[in-house]
Amino acid sequence: MPTYAIGDVQGCRAELDHLLDTVGFAPARDRLWLVGDLVNRGPDSLGTLRFVRGLGTRAVCVLGNHDLHLLAAAAGIRELLAKDTFGPILAAPDRGEIVEWLRTRPLLHRDRNLGYAMVHAGIPPGWTLDAAEARAREVEACLAGPDWRDLLRNMYGNKPDRWSDTLSGFDRMRFVVNAFTRMRYVQNDGRLDLRNAGPPGTQPKGLVPWFVARRPAPTEERVLFGHWASLPVAAAADPAYRVEALDTGCVWGRQLTALRLDDGRRFAVSSQQPPASEG
Numbered sequence: 001m002p003t004y005a006i007g008d009v010q011g012c013r014a015e016l017d018h019l020l021d022t023v024g025f026a027p028a029r030d031r032l033w034l035v036g037d038l039v040n041r042g043p044d045s046l047g048t049l050r051f052v053r054g055l056g057t058r059a060v061c062v063l064g065n066h067d068l069h070l071l072a073a074a075a076g077i078r079e080l081l082a083k084d085t086f087g088p089i090l091a092a093p094d095r096g097e098i099v100e101w102l103r104t105r106p107l108l109h110r111d112r113n114l115g116y117a118m119v120h121a122g123i124p125p126g127w128t129l130d131a132a133e134a135r136a137r138e139v140e141a142c143l144a145g146p147d148w149r150d151l152l153r154n155m156y157g158n159k160p161d162r163w164s165d166t167l168s169g170f171d172r173m174r175f176v177v178n179a180f181t182r183m184r185y186v187q188n189d190g191r192l193d194l195r196n197a198g199p200p201g202t203q204p205k206g207l208v209p210w211f212v213a214r215r216p217a218p219t220e221e222r223v224l225f226g227h228w229a230s231l232p233v234a235a236a237a238d239p240a241y242r243v244e245a246l247d248t249g250c251v252w253g254r255q256l257t258a259l260r261l262d263d264g265r266r267f268a269v270s271s272q273q274p275p276a277s278e279g
């Protein structure tokens, strides 16, 4: 029963099909993990969501920033931007079911037997996986509950950028959401940087990738993440980091990647999207 973890699909449904064909994915037997950002920028966000939702419990998907943006648009809290491509979801007859499904997805998934955890962007320095899981569950409970629109209304913003156990309410949840779905770099003092998106080497002084700043316990699961299309896979490959970077920029004309968790083998297919500037 192989489990495949897939990088950011962002509406690249054809490439997802091709990748699953390439690895010989058998829905009756195998499992899929997806690092989030199923939607937006690419050509078929609706088809991607319908396919993954249709897999039921055979697929696990954590929420990414674009998935949360779709939820905010569906709730009438955010307007679609010109570059947003998930309009067809909002007009779909199954929009209601899709939104209910999406808002009940986790921010963090763990499987101790497989030895992997998964988040969209990363785990902030100083958080054990146990602490990260507890904080994810707080936000997931709110998003799945009756006040989910209030959470989305209060989700946007870059502050607070420093974690404290005493944070509460929407400030606390905003930090947790930003860390799990938007973070790439952190400051030397552990504060989140949510502005710089380039590859390591291009960032301002004092910023380090979150997985370099974090000191994972060697007994913890390895962390799968996406979100950082400009990050070379090799930049996160030091075994001491205990991470696997899976966003290989499919929607930007590069590749869609799968990692078979059972043996660590990587697979990739070429994008059918035109090369594009990222954003």
Ligand SMILES: [Mn+2]
Pocket (backbone or CB within 6 Å): 037, 064, 065, 066, 120, 181, 226, 227, 228
């Ligand atoms: Mn993302």
